[in-house]
Structure formats: C-alpha cells, structure tokens
Amino acid sequence: NEYIEEAIKKHGRRFDHDERKRKREAREGHKMSKIAQSLTGFKAKLHNKKRHAEKIQMKKTIKMHDERNNKQKTGQEPVAEGAVPTYLLDRENQTRAKVLSNMIKQKRKEKAGKWDVPIPKVKGMDEAEVFRVVKSGKRKSKEWKRMITKATFVGEGFTRKPPKYERFIRPMALRYKKAHVTHPELGATFCLPILSVKKNPSSPMYTQLGVITKGTVVEVNVSELGLVTQSGKVVWGKYAQVTNNPENDGCINAVLLV
Amino acid sequence: MKHTRDEHKHDLHTQPREKEILPQQPGERYVKPKVAKAALSVALEERRTQLAGATVVAQLISDVDGTALGGRLALPAATTVGQLAELVNRLTATAATDAVPYAFYVDVTDSNGSDGLKDGKQESALASSLLDDVLVGRGVSAELGLVIRFRPQAVFRVRTVTRCAASLSGHTEAVLCVAFSADGTLLATGSGDTTVRVWDLDTSTPRHTLSGHTGWVQMLAFAPDSRVLASGSTDATVRLWDPRSGAALGPPLRGHTGLVSALAWEPLHRNKACARLASASKDATVRVWHAPSRALLFTLASHSAPVACLKWGAEGFIYSGSRDKSVRVWDADSGKLVRVLDGHAHWVNALALSTEFLCRTGAWSHDLSAKQAREMSQDEALQIATDRYNKYAAQSGPAGKERLASCSDDFTIFLWSPTEGKKPIARLTGHMQLVNHIAFSPDGRTLASASFDKSVKLWDGLSGKFIDTLRGHVGAVYQVAFSSDSRQVLSGSRDSTLKVWDLATRKLKMDLPGHADEVYSVDWSPGGDKVASGGKDRVVKIWRH
Numbered sequence: 001n002e003y004i005e006e007a008i009k010k011h012g013r014r015f016d017h018d019e020r021k022r023k024r025e026a027r028e029g030h031k032m033s034k035i036a037q038s039l040t041g042f043k044a045k046l047h048n049k050k051r052h053a054e055k056i057q058m059k060k061t062i063k064m065h066d067e068r069n070n071k072q073k074t075g076q077e078p079v080a081e082g083a084v085p086t087y088l089l090d091r092e093n094q095t096r097a098k099v100l101s102n103m104i105k106q107k108r109k110e111k112a113g114k115w116d117v118p119i120p121k122v123k124g125m126d127e128a129e130v131f132r133v134v135k136s137g138k139r140k141s142k143e144w145k146r147m148i149t150k151a152t153f154v155g156e157g158f159t160r161k162p163p164k165y166e167r168f169i170r171p172m173a174l175r176y177k178k179a180h181v182t183h184p185e186l187g188a189t190f191c192l193p194i195l196s197v198k199k200n201p202s203s204p205m206y207t208q209l210g211v212i213t214k215g216t217v218v219e220v221n222v223s224e225l226g227l228v229t230q231s232g233k234v235v236w237g238k239y240a241q242v243t244n245n246p247e248n249d250g251c252i253n254a255v256l257l258v
Numbered sequence: 259m260k261h262t263r264d265e266h267k268h269d270l271h272t273q274p275r276e277k278e279i280l281p282q283q284p285g286e287r288y289v290k291p292k293v294a295k296a297a298l299s300v301a302l303e304e305r306r307t308q309l310a311g312a313t314v315v316a317q318l319i320s321d322v323d324g325t326a327l328g329g330r331l332a333l334p335a336a337t338t339v340g341q342l343a344e345l346v347n348r349l350t351a352t353a354a355t356d357a358v359p360y361a362f363y364v365d366v367t368d369s370n371g372s373d374g375l376k377d378g379k380q381e382s383a384l385a386s387s388l389l390d391d392v393l394v395g396r397g398v399s400a401e402l403g404l405v406i407r408f409r410p411q412a413v414f415r416v417r418t419v420t421r422c423a424a425s426l427s428g429h430t431e432a433v434l435c436v437a438f439s440a441d442g443t444l445l446a447t448g449s450g451d452t453t454v455r456v457w458d459l460d461t462s463t464p465r466h467t468l469s470g471h472t473g474w475v476q477m478l479a480f481a482p483d484s485r486v487l488a489s490g491s492t493d494a495t496v497r498l499w500d501p502r503s504g505a506a507l508g509p510p511l512r513g514h515t516g517l518v519s520a521l522a523w524e525p526l527h528r529n530k531a532c533a534r535l536a537s538a539s540k541d542a543t544v545r546v547w548h549a550p551s552r553a554l555l556f557t558l559a560s561h562s563a564p565v566a567c568l569k570w571g572a573e574g575f576i577y578s579g580s581r582d583k584s585v586r587v588w589d590a591d592s593g594k595l596v597r598v599l600d601g602h603a604h605w606v607n608a609l610a611l612s613t614e615f616l617c618r619t620g621a622w623s624h625d626l627s628a629k630q631a632r633e634m635s636q637d638e639a640l641q642i643a644t645d646r647y648n649k650y651a652a653q654s655g656p657a658g659k660e661r662l663a664s665c666s667d668d669f670t671i672f673l674w675s676p677t678e679g680k681k682p683i684a685r686l687t688g689h690m691q692l693v694n695h696i697a698f699s700p701d702g703r704t705l706a707s708a709s710f711d712k713s714v715k716l717w718d719g720l721s722g723k724f725i726d727t728l729r730g731h732v733g734a735v736y737q738v739a740f741s742s743d744s745r746q747v748l749s750g751s752r753d754s755t756l757k758v759w760d761l762a763t764r765k766l767k768m769d770l771p772g773h774a775d776e777v778y779s780v781d782w783s784p785g786g787d788k789v790a791s792g793g794k795d796r797v798v799k800i801w802r803h
Contacts, residue, residue, distance in 0.1 A: 083432045083450020083474045085778045086519045086566065087607060087694055087736070 117241050118184070118255050122215030125150070125202045130211060134169060145169060151176050151212045151246035153194050168209055176212065179252040181220050181240045194252075195219040195237055212252060216242045220254070302394055309335050309393050312400045316388075318346060321363070321409040324655070335400065338387040346408050359415075360408040361762070364392050385762065412701070412743035414624050416786035418758055419748075419801040422772045423788075424462035426798040428455060433792030434476050435779045439484040441622045441631050442783035444501050445790050446487055447798050448475030454489050456501045459788065459800065466504030470497055479521040481532040482620030483639060486549060488535055490518030496537050498549055508552050516540030520568035520578075524590065525613075526620035527647045528574060530640035534590075536576055538565035544578050546593065556593035560586055566606060572613040572647055573660050573677055579606030585664050587676045599674050601682055604667035608695045612661040612702035612719060615742065616643075616650055619784045624742070650702075656683075656720050663705055665693035671707055673722040684722025688715060695737045699744035704761060706747045710734035714749045716764065726764040730757055739782045739789075750777035750791055756801070770801055 014020070039047050131146035147169040154175050160166060182189045198217040200206035212218065223236040240254035312335045318327040328349050333342075343360045352358065362384040384391050384406075392398050431450030438445055445457045454468040454475055473492030480487055480501070487501040495510035496518055520538040534555065538544045544558040544565060563582035570576050575596065576588040585606055587597040611617070621639035622631055623646065634642075651658045656675070661683070665671045671686040671693055691711035698705055698719055705717040714735055716725040733753030740747050746767065750756045754775055758768040775794035782789050789801040 079431075079450070079452055079473065083434055085434045085736075086476050086517075088778075089517075 117217065117257060119215045119241055119243065122201045122213075125206070125213055130206065130213075131168075147171065148174065148209065148211060149247065150174065151252060153177070153197050153210045153212055153218070155196070155210070170210070174247065176246065176252050179218065179220055179240065179242070179254045181222075181254045181256050183225075183256050184258060190224060192220040192222060192224060192240075195221050198239060212242055212246055214242055214245050217257070218242060218252075218254060220256075222256075306390075306394050309400055311335070312393075314388060314393070314400055314404055316404040316406050318349070319405060319407050321407045327408075330403065333388065335393055336387055339384050342384070342406070342408070358413055359411045361411050363407045363409070364388075364404055409703070411745070414743055414786070416741040416743045416746060417803040418746060418760075418767050419770070419789045420768055420803055421801065422770070422799050423802040424800040425772075426457055426462055426464070426800065427796065428464050428467075429453070429792075429796045429798070431474075432775075432794040432796060433778060433798055434474060435478045436781045436790045436792045436798060437478040437480055437487075438781050438783040438788070438790065439480045439487075439501065440482050440619045440784060441484055441626075441628070442785035442788065443628070444480070444484065445783075445788075445798075445800075446478050446480070446489075446501060447790075447792050448478045448489055448491075449792075449796070450474040452491065452493075454478065454487070454499065455798075456487070456499075456504065457798065462800065466501070468497075468499045468504060468506065470506055470510065471495065473517065477518055477521045479523055479535075481523050481535075481549070482526040482617065482643075483532045483636075484622075486532070488521050488523070488537075488549075490521050490537055492517040494518060494539065494541075496521065496535070496547070498535075498552070507549075511537070511545075511547050511552055511554070513545055513554050513557075514539040514541055514543070516542075516564065519564065519566055522568045522570040522576070524570050525572050525617035525643070525647075526639060527572070527643040528590075530636045532620075536568055536570055536590075538568040538578055540564040542580065542582075544568060544576065544588070546576070546590070558586075558588050558593055558595070560595050560598075563605075567609045567664075569609045569611050569614070569662070570617065571611055571660055571662075571676075572617050572650075575676065577609055577611070577662055577676060579609045579664050581605040583666070585609065585662070585672075585674070585676075597676060597680055599662075599664070599672070599676060599680060599682070601672050601685070602664065602666040602668055602670070604692075606664050606666050607693065608665050610663045610665075610696040610698045610705065612698045613647075613650065614698055615700035615740075615784070616647055621646075622784065624785060657702065661698075661702065661719065663696050663698065665696045665707055667692040669693060669709075671696060671705075671717070673705070673717075686715075686717050686722050686724065688724060688727075689713070691734070694735070697738045697740055697747075699740045699747075699761075700742050701744045704740075704744065704747075706738045706740065706749075708735035708738040708749055708751075712751070714738060714747070714759065716747075716761070728757075728759045728764065728766070730766050730769070731755070733776075736776070736778060737780050739780050741782050742784050742786045748780055748782055748789060750780035750793075752776045754793065754795075756780060756789070756791055772799055773797070 036047060130148060130150055132149050133143050134145040134147050136142045136145050145167060151174050152170045154170060178191050178193050180189050181192045196219045197207055197210045197212060198219050200211055200213065200216045217239050219237050220240050221236060222238045227235040239257045241257060242252055242254045244253040246252045313332050314335050315330055316333050317330050320327060327346065339362060342362055346360055347357045364384060393400055429449040429451055433447050433449045435448045445459055446454055448454050452471040452473060452475060455464050456466040458465040471491040471493055475489050475491045477490035486507065487499045488496055490496050494514040494517055495512055497510045498507040500507055516539045518537050518539050522536045523532060524534040526532060533549050534546060535549050536544055536546045542561040542563055542565060546555045548555050561580040561582055563580050565578050565580040567579045574590045576590050577585060579585045583602045583604060583606065585599040586595060589596050621634060621642040659675055660677055662674045662676045663671055669689045669692060673683040673686060675683055689709040689711055691709050693707050693709045695708040696705060703719045705719045707715050712731045712733060712735060714728040718725055731751040731753055733751050735749050735751045738747055738749045745761055747759050747761060748756060754773040754777060756770040756777060757766055760767040773793050773795055777791050777793040780791045787802060790798060792798045
C-alpha cells in the first residue's frame with residue numbers, strides 16, 4: 001500500500017518542503033538532548049542503553065574512515081607461522097602428528113572390539129521384564145522356573161530338556177526362524193533365515209539363551225543375495241542388527257551390517 | 259642377545275627402531291663392482307675361465323657425433339675401461355696431458371638385429387672390463403661384433419661428500435632456500451623469518467644478515483657474475499643485495515600483486531652486464547626488470563593461474579610453467595609469447611633446462627683460479643661464457659640444442675625442444691605420486707626427478723628413456739641436485755636425510771642424516787666440494803668430503 005508515495009509522485013511536495021526538512025534536521029540535536037535530560041526512571045535507562053550502542057557504532061565507522069586516510073607503517077603485521085617453500089604452498093600435507101594419532105585411534109578401536117552398528121545404544125532389559133516366574137510343584141510354591149517373554153531363536157536341532165528339569169521355558173509361539181533384513185544401501189528387504197544370535201546388548205546370558213530384542217546382533221544366511229568376496233569365495237553369513245521390538249510386532253526386522 | 263617379543267614390537271612412545279643403510283665406501287675412482295666369487299654361479303665361472311683369453315672384434319663410435327673412430331679392432335676380452343679410455347685418447351691423438359676420461363656403453367645387438375641379451379636392456383654400461391660386463395655379465399657371445407660407444411666425461415672428478423662439516427644456526431624460522439654463487443664462494447640462505455643470510459664458508463659464521471623483507475623469503479638467485487643477489491618473498495617484492503658487502507642495492511622492486519615464486523637471471527653470454535632479471539609470481543605474471551636501474555622492462559601476462567617456475571634459457575627465451583597446466587615460451591627481448599607448450603594434466607611444478615649449469619656459472623669454470631675469477635673484466639667474462647656456450651651448442655644432434663623438461667602434479671614429466679616446436683620429445687611416466695623437482699645433469703645427458711612417492715628416477719636427457727629408479731628415502735623427496743661432473747646426484751627429502759647416489763652404478767653412495775626435520779632445499783656448489791642444505795629445523799648444514 002503505497003498511497004503516500006503515489007500522492008507525492010502525482011502532486012509533488014510542498015514548496016517549502018526542503019527548507020522545513022533542513023530546519024527539522026538541525027533541531028534534531030537540540031531535541032535529542034532535551035529528551036535525554038528530561039527522561040527519568042525506566043524510560044531513561046532504555047534510552048541511555050540505546051544511545052550508548054549508537055555511539056559505539058558511530059565511533060567504529062569514524063575509525064574505519066580514518067584508517068583509510070592513514071598510511072600504516074609496514075611491518076606491523078606479524079609474520080605468519082609455518083614457513084614453507086613455494087612447492088609446498090597450497091598443499092594439504094597431513095601432519096605427522098595427525099597420522100600418528102589416527103594410527104593410535106585405529107589400534108584402540110580394534111582392541112576394544114567396538115563395532116560400528118546402526119543402533120549403538122539400547123536400553124537394557126532387566127530380568128523382571130524378560131522372564132516371567134512360572135510356579136510349579138504340587139502346592140505351586142516352587143518358583144525356580146522362568147518363561148521368556150521375548151522373541152527367541154533356538155536353532156535347528158533344538159530339543160527341550162525334560163520338562164521337569166528345564167529352567168528356562170521358551171514358548172514355541174515366540175520362536176522365530178526368519179528375519180526381514182534390509183540392505184542399507186540398496187534399500188531392499190529380504191526374508192532371510194537366522195543362523196544364530198551373535199550378541200544381545202543387554203546381557204551375555206540372553207545371548208546364550210537366544211533372546212532377540214531390539215539392538216541384538218544376529219547372523220543371517222545371505223546366500224540368497226549372492227555376494228562374493230574379493231578372493232572369489234561366496235559369502236553366506238552376515239551380521240544384521242534388529243531394529244524393532246519383535247515381541248510387540250510378531251516379526252523380526254533387521255538391518256544388514258555391511 | 260635374547261630377543262623377546264617386546265623388543266620387536268613397534269612402540270610408538272619410544273624411539274622407533276631405525277633401519278640402517280650402510281653407506282658404500284666413498285669412491286674416488288670409477289667404482290669397480292667387486293665381482294664376488296661367491297655370487298657367480300659355477301656356470302658363469304666356467305664361462306669366465308673359458309673366455310679369459312678370447313679376442314673380441316669391436317668398433318668404437320663416438321656418442322657425441324656418431325662418427326666411428328678407427329676401423330674394427332681386435333681387443334682382448336679382458337680389456338678394462340681404463341685401457342679403452344687410453345686407446346680412445348691415443349686414437350684421437352690427444353696429448354697425454356689433455357687426456358679425457360670416457361664412459362663406455364656397449365650396444366648388444368649385432369648387425370642382424372637379434373640381440374644376445376637376457377633381460378631386454380639394449381645398452382650396457384661398462385664398469386670394469388669387457389669380459390666381466392658384457393661377455394659374462396650379459397651372456398653375449400664372443401663371436402659377435404661389438405659396437406662400443408664412448409662419451410667424454412668431465413675431466414675433473416667431484417669427491418663425494420661424506421660428513422657434515424658445519425651446522426650454521428642463526429635463522430629463527432625454517433630455512434626455505436639455499437643458493438651457492440656461480441663460483442661457489444658465497445652461500446646465501448633465505449628463511450621464513452624474512453631475512454637472507456650470507457655465510458662465510460671458511461669460518462662457518464654468518465657474514466651478513468640482509469633484512470628488509472616483510473614476508474617469507476622463498477626464492478634466491480645469484481647473478482651469473484655473482485655480484486648481485488636477488489631475493490623474492492611472499493610480500494610480493496624482489497630485493498637486490500650486494501652479497502659481498504651486505505648492502506641493499508636500492509629500494510625493492512615493487513609491482514607484483516602476489517607472492518614471488520621464481521627468479522631467473524639472464525645468462526652472461528647474452529648480456530655481459532648481467533642486467534636483467536625475471537620474476538614470476540602468484541598473480542600469474544612474469545616481470546622482467548632491469549637490475550641496475552630497478553626499472554620494470556615489461557610484463558609477460560598470459561597465464562591464468564599462479565606461475566610456479568621460471569627459467570631464462572641460453573638462446574634468448576624465457577620459459578614459465580604455471581598452475582594452468584601450460585608452459586609458455588616468451589621471447590626475452592621483445593616480451594612476446596612465442597609458444598604455448600600444452601600437455602600436462604595438472605599443475606606444472608618445476609622446469610629444468612639442459613643448459614642450466616652453463617647459464618648459472620657464466621664465465622666461471624673449475625680451472626679458473628679464485629684470483630682470476632675476481633679480477634676478470636666484463637669483456638673477458640663475456641668471451642669465456644660465449645666460448646663455453648658455443649662449445650656446448652656445437653655438439654651434434656639433440657645434444658647441442660636446448661632441451662626443457664617440465665614436471666607436474668599429474669605424475670609425469672615432459673621433455674620438450676622448445677626452440678623448435680610445440681610437440682614434446684617424450685612424456686616420461688612412471689612416478690606414482692606427483693613429481694616435485696627435476697634437474698638436468700651439467701652435461702645435459704641425464705635428467706633426475708624427485709617425487710613424493712619417495713623415489714628419484716633417472717632418465718636419459720636426450721631421448722627421455724627411463725634409466726633407473728633410486729629408492730632409499732622413506733619420505734617424499736623434495737629436491738635433487740647434480741654434482742658438477744655429472745657423476746653424482748644428491749636428493750633431499752622430507753625424512754630429514756640427504757642421499758648421494760652414484761650415476762655409474764646407480765646405487766646409493768652416501769647417506770647423510772643429521773637434520774632434525776624436513777630438508778627443504780639442497781644445493782651443490784659449482785666447484786663440487788661443498789653441499790649446503792637447509793630445512794625446517796632452522797639449521798643450514800654444510801657437507802664436505
């Protein structure tokens with residue numbers, strides 16, 4: 001909405017416009033000083049603060065203008081560090097320190113056995129969550145049996161121990177043989193049979209029992225994918241990390257660790 | 259001594275175990291490889307005894323101009339190199355006092371074209387005798403006629419440097435460049451602390467400290483008559499100094515808008531007053547100055563990227579190599595662009611001219627005494643320099659022409675004949691990393707290249723054929739320098755060592771450790787007795803025999 005500008009264009013300004021403008025600007029200094037002197041209280045504080053900031057800016061611009069006029073004495077800037085001959089200019093030479101520190105970091109990583117997994121940290125599962133107490137005995141007072149409430153993998157030749165002696169019950173409904181594995185780069189998902197449970201991040205006991213929860217690293221059979229190593233051998237087992245809660249979903253979704 | 263497993267572990271916190279490179283005995287004569295009896299197999303031994311008394315028919319041909327010397331000669335098989343040299347001297351009727359040493363090369367193909375060789379090399383350098391090198395070493399039949407080519411070598415022989423004679427400290431920042439004057443009496447070094455120091459070589463003390471620059475001094479160049487020293491710096495100025503008195507010759511030469519990356523003086527035989535100086539800079543121009551009046555003569559502006567290297571040729575052309583992948587040839591008198599030599603695929607790092615040693619030393623040569631050199635007048639100097647240049651140019655074939663070699667970040671080297679045409683003579687490939695520096699031997703026959711792949715490669719200076727790779731450094735090799743008799747080459751590297759290699763045997767002759775940090779610049783004095791090196795550890799080291 002530019003009606004003011006339009007009107008000015010159409011009809012022009014007052015004849016004494018320039019004179020009045022000049023006089024108004026000349027009075028500006030006096031006006032500002034009167035305001036600054038008469039203000040009190042909180043308003044005064046705000047005004048002073050604003051004025052202080054303005055003065056600092058003004059001083060800076062004046063100094064900058066002054067610099068242009070002054071001729072700087074040569075040799076005042078300090079000489080840069082790290083003198084190199086012409087053939088090494090503009091070359092990024094990795095310093096020896098960086099190379100050594102990289103080497104040390106690599107060695108430490110290998111020693112610690114840390115793997116680079118998509119889900120590095122998982123909330124630990126406590127026993128009360130994973131195991132449910134099963135009461136047994138004539139009076140139902142013995143409580144040494146446990147039933148696993150999470151998804152498990154038991155393997156091909158699994159046979160239960162005699163029911164009287166088995167401590168951990170793995171219900172058949174929660175046993176899974178296959179997992180839906182996604183290849184991170186290709187984006188495709190395959191249903192691949194599980195070979196074993198490699199590591200459950202919560203506890204090594206769960207790994208032994210074959211409990212599969214979110215974050216567990218399992219080994220899957222990838223012979224379907226037809227991967228071949230550099231030396232010509234066919235890869236048939238690869239690790240994958242579980243990305244969902246199988247006990248809630250009824251299936252195991254994992255992402256392949258390439 | 260019991261070696262536990264721990265001793266072999268490479269512990270990063272203590273000194274790493276160093277691999278010792280045992281130096282060979284410094285040789286003053288031609289290196290005769292001791293043919294150890296144990297090394298020869300029984301069959302070879304048999305062959306040797308069989309052929310010991312045989313006679314071989316040979317034809318001597320000069321390598322310089324291709325003419326035959328005498329007819330076909332019947333030589334005993336056990337003729338040594340020394341005896342062959344004497345023979346050639348007699349046949350060319352040179353007086354005993356003027357006897358010239360020769361290097362001999364045997365072509366082992368016979369006239370039919372089939373070669374009697376095992377490993378495919380066509381040319382065999384003679385090191386000890388015909389019997390050992392050709393007949394037994396290469397398995398050539400004694401009945402074939404041999405063609406022996408001889409090439410004159412420098413009459414004087416430079417002794418190899420073996421020890422650090424002096425460590426000159428004084429610079430407060432890394433030493434970026436070292437330069438000997440044309441007669442080898444003065445040494446100047448430029449450093450990151452913006453000063454140039456001129457050192458007294460006899461007492462190993464700093465003679466003058468020339469301050470004035472406000473940026474790192476990256477380039478130094480002595481005029482061919484050693485009267486003026488020019489220094490280029492990152493503050494985009496070139497300053498002229500009198501190295502003998504330590505005084506600045508007038509105010510700095512201003513004009514460049516970027517740091518000065520290369521300097522080149524006009525050769526003495528073209529200008530007896532040594533008045534003109536060219537400087538190349540990061541602002542992609544080359545400026546030619548008149549040194550006595552400090553006036554800018556003209557600007558050569560055609561490059562589109564920083565000019566990295568500059569050479570003033572002996573035939574009146576200026577060569578400049580730049581990061582825009584081209585080498586440009588300019589006419590030094592008019593300032594016009596004569597030719598653009600294209601071919602490289604990445605930055606051009608360094609240039610080398612086959613006449614470089616001639617241009618650098620001007621009128622000085624090893625048989626001039628110091629007194630004569632000092633008191634020579636300009637006309638005498640001009641005469642001597644012109645004679646030397648004419649003698650060089652009188653060589654037949656490509657040896658007499660000026661050849662230019664350019665090395666680049668694309669791992670290759672181009673060999674050009676820039677006065678003739680745009681097409682390169684050869685493209686020298688083989689390095690695995692960028693080639694940082696190249697140098698022609700003073701006789702223009704061999705080219706050495708230093709690369710970041712830790713090796714130095716030797717190439718034939720006439721055709722560009724690959725000769726050999728010299729391995730031994732454990733870090734990138736930064737610079738190479740030839741000795742003035744063309745028999746040895748020196749390389750300075752990032753691993754803080756210098757290594758002297760023998761060209762006849764192509765082996766490591768001397769390993770010179772001593773620097774505490776990277777070696778940025780090396781120079782061999784034209785007189786051959788001293789080597790100077792400077793590096794990141796702020797110390798300039800002088801090495802002698």
